[in-house]
Amino acid sequence: MNAPQKVPVTILTGFLGSGKTTLLNRILSEEHGKRIAVIENEYGEVGIDQALVIDAEEEIFEMSNGCICCTVRGDLIRVLSNLMKRRDKFDYVLVETTGLADPGPVAQTFFMDEDISSEYALDGIVTLVDAFHIDQQLGRSDESTEQIAFADVVVLNKTDLASGEGLDEIETRIREMNRMTKIVRAENADVPVDTVLNLSAFNLDQALERRPTFLEPEYPFEWTGVYSVEPENYKIQFDEGPDPSMSLVITTDQGTDDSDLRDNAEKCVRYYAEDEKSILPDETIPMNTHVELNLASGGSKSFNIIIDKPMHIGLYAQHTAEEFNIQLIKKGSNAVVPAVIERTWVAQHEHDDEVGSIAIEKDGDVDQEKLNKWLSKVLGEKGIDIFRMKGFLSISGDSRRFVFQGVHMLFDAKPDRSWDDMPRRNQLVFIGRNLDEDEMRKGFEECLV
Amino acid sequence: MNAQSLGSLRTGWSVTLDDCALSGGWTSEGNEFAVVDAAGGVSVFDGKRGDLIWAKKNVHDGGALATSVHPSKRKFATTGQDGRLIIWNLLEPDTEKVIDIGTGWAENVSWSQDGSLIAASLSKTVNVYSASGEEVWRTSDHQSTVSTIAWTNKGELATACYGQVQFLDGVSGNLIQKLEWKGSLVSIALSSDSDIVACGSQDNSVHFWRRSSGNDSKMSGYPFKPSALSFNNKGTLLATGGSEAATVWNFEGDGPEGTSPLELDYHADAITSLLFSNHSNRLVSGCRNGTVVLWEISPNNTPTKLGVGQVADTVAELYWRPDDRAVAALDRQGGVTVWRI
Numbered sequence: 001m002n003a004p005q006k007v008p009v010t011i012l013t014g015f016l017g018s019g020k021t022t023l024l025n026r027i028l029s030e031e032h033g034k035r036i037a038v039i040e041n042e043y044g045e046v047g048i049d050q051a052l053v054i055d056a057e058e059e060i061f062e063m064s065n066g067c068i069c070c071t072v073r074g075d076l077i078r079v080l081s082n083l084m085k086r087r088d089k090f091d092y093v094l095v096e097t098t099g100l101a102d103p104g105p106v107a108q109t110f111f112m113d114e115d116i117s118s119e120y121a122l123d124g125i126v127t128l129v130d131a132f133h134i135d136q137q138l139g140r141s142d143e144s145t146e147q148i149a150f151a152d153v154v155v156l157n158k159t160d161l162a163s164g165e166g167l168d169e170i171e172t173r174i175r176e177m178n179r180m181t182k183i184v185r186a187e188n189a190d191v192p193v194d195t196v197l198n199l200s201a202f203n204l205d206q207a208l209e210r211r212p213t214f215l216e217p218e219y220p221f222e223w224t225g226v227y228s229v230e231p232e233n234y235k236i237q238f239d240e241g242p243d244p245s246m247s248l249v250i251t252t253d254q255g256t257d258d259s260d261l262r263d264n265a266e267k268c269v270r271y272y273a274e275d276e277k278s279i280l281p282d283e284t285i286p287m288n289t290h291v292e293l294n295l296a297s298g299g300s301k302s303f304n305i306i307i308d309k310p311m312h313i314g315l316y317a318q319h320t321a322e323e324f325n326i327q328l329i330k331k332g333s334n335a336v337v338p339a340v341i342e343r344t345w346v347a348q349h350e351h352d353d354e355v356g357s358i359a360i361e362k363d364g365d366v367d368q369e370k371l372n373k374w375l376s377k378v379l380g381e382k383g384i385d386i387f388r389m390k391g392f393l394s395i396s397g398d399s400r401r402f403v404f405q406g407v408h409m410l411f412d413a414k415p416d417r418s419w420d421d422m423p424r425r426n427q428l429v430f431i432g433r434n435l436d437e438d439e440m441r442k443g444f445e446e447c448l449v
Numbered sequence: 450m451n452a453q454s455l456g457s458l459r460t461g462w463s464v465t466l467d468d469c470a471l472s473g474g475w476t477s478e479g480n481e482f483a484v485v486d487a488a489g490g491v492s493v494f495d496g497k498r499g500d501l502i503w504a505k506k507n508v509h510d511g512g513a514l515a516t517s518v519h520p521s522k523r524k525f526a527t528t529g530q531d532g533r534l535i536i537w538n539l540l541e542p543d544t545e546k547v548i549d550i551g552t553g554w555a556e557n558v559s560w561s562q563d564g565s566l567i568a569a570s571l572s573k574t575v576n577v578y579s580a581s582g583e584e585v586w587r588t589s590d591h592q593s594t595v596s597t598i599a600w601t602n603k604g605e606l607a608t609a610c611y612g613q614v615q616f617l618d619g620v621s622g623n624l625i626q627k628l629e630w631k632g633s634l635v636s637i638a639l640s641s642d643s644d645i646v647a648c649g650s651q652d653n654s655v656h657f658w659r660r661s662s663g664n665d666s667k668m669s670g671y672p673f674k675p676s677a678l679s680f681n682n683k684g685t686l687l688a689t690g691g692s693e694a695a696t697v698w699n700f701e702g703d704g705p706e707g708t709s710p711l712e713l714d715y716h717a718d719a720i721t722s723l724l725f726s727n728h729s730n731r732l733v734s735g736c737r738n739g740t741v742v743l744w745e746i747s748p749n750n751t752p753t754k755l756g757v758g759q760v761a762d763t764v765a766e767l768y769w770r771p772d773d774r775a776v777a778a779l780d781r782q783g784g785v786t787v788w789r790i
Contacts, residue, residue: 052511055553057572057594059593059594059611061593061611061632061633061651062631063631063632063633063651063652064630064631064632064652065652070652072633072651074593074594074611074633074651075594077651078556078594078596082487082512082514082554085469085471085487085765085781086468086469086487086488086512088468113651113674114672114673114674114719115673115674115676118737
């Protein structure tokens, strides 16, 4: 017999009133050619048409071993087991949870129950957020925080009721909690259906292909410009900008490939960790040193740079060049030196929420044994607090890239394509509660060969 | 397939329903076979030749879920997603009684062994009715949806849900015994004397209790959920699914604790249904890939494969005819296949 195609399942979470039913109806009306089953845990705010709707009361089944990752949703197992007995299979299943639902057991049901996982594939978790009320909800309940932490897509709904600035702040806050998620703004849950369905977010083959930059690490600087310089005196000029000071590291012998930029970015993280040296306008900036430029005075100001040999230098700056109209100028000729290459980085933010994301990116190979030890330790101690994880690894001695994803302690990894000419590196993202970033980073670094 | 070399089971008759054949049953003499399908249809077939006696479509809105044939009279009951229990006259498409139990799925229905009572579960409650359909008693809410029900030979009703099995007096509904276990119990098998109750559990284990002593134990290590369970007629052997092999535990002597089970190997995928015959140690097992195997376990505990059958899709349920001279298999594609044994 042919292996049957698994039926994709999307989980819709979000507080009562966030617009789940509106989104459901929207999906159903746009996908009207398909057979869609909806499993609801709370009676919708408005009616749902054109689909089989099954009301099921949430039933959480814990296991005697006490393991949180074995906790599943009995109501889903029951309803889905019945649905799969139909000869005409459904094309899609949507599960609408209550605003108070813990997404962990819902997701785990699709991995822990073999009857279910042999017939259904969890496609993604979509969380609706009411832009107007989110501030009250986020601080107050674990559930709303966890629903964001688990989400593959956050639909920031009812944006017409919030200000543009407020929305930016909310988006930043959501992104701090979950850096894997995609944020889509909507007024009346009017998002394109393909932004919420058929995401294959739990599929190891596709998750990375679609969004290869989902785990961009955070840096203490936002912008880098690389310049070609000769033995001469230069100045770096700033117009008036939004801040009275700016941190900067100038690297010497800077390469111009993106991987060179990333290598030196790691170095600069260490420079940035050192105390900054305060520099006033018209003073000289030392190389490879964390400096803080004093920009408090009005108007344009400049700082000196003395170059003793031909090379490229890299400016790793706390703010983007645009914000201050940063220019490198040759002192003799007063000529503006154009940047050879520029790039921006995901800047670090203050983490107020307990729930956050950690991204680790490291070149090189890891030792499989050390990694296994470290991962089982992390998952053993912190598995309850780790909601989702994703990434890829370069295992020493293996020509293939390893991709992985996980929910709590459930961990799924497999070899993917061959590295070939690609630079071998590792990217990991953990989303969870009260995770110690330094400790995780250090633990992973110790696994490197 | 090595079905040929093993000897194929001899097909008596087979028919295909409109949708997945969910649940069925033989009448006491084996003259008729009743079956419900996922689309909510009911069909009654001649047991010997498979001729359709009558069929009705859409008797349960949303789909039927369960059926139970009366142990001696020519009637049977069906339940469905419409929350209704219907008692049917077996020979004519007439309903004897239609009971609206409530809103929700009525997932289980079962006649007591003497046929005087009928129990049906809907969500967290179980209702018990007289043979003519008058309500006798109903339970208060269980702690979760009732997963399965079964009558003992002493007229008690066993109910299972997350965390417990309860034994209730069939006539009064009073609680006789409650056995607790922190896990989701999905199926029940009772030994013929009703002393041993075994439950398939969500955590891929089989949990069992000896009711007289209250002692319990569990068998774990199954790769899949062991939902399919069956005791032999003497209550000495328990066959369990939960893997590609049918695993048979021997309860004689000090067993099964500390003993190794028999592993009946043939199927290439998870076993979805298995059932001991009514009068001997013959076992029939059905698989996710549609294979059906007939086994015999000798008095010295040695298994022999007697024959193999194949149906169109996942085997949903298996039913021995009361005289053990035939076995019926229901499958996902709506097939009803009967082999003569």
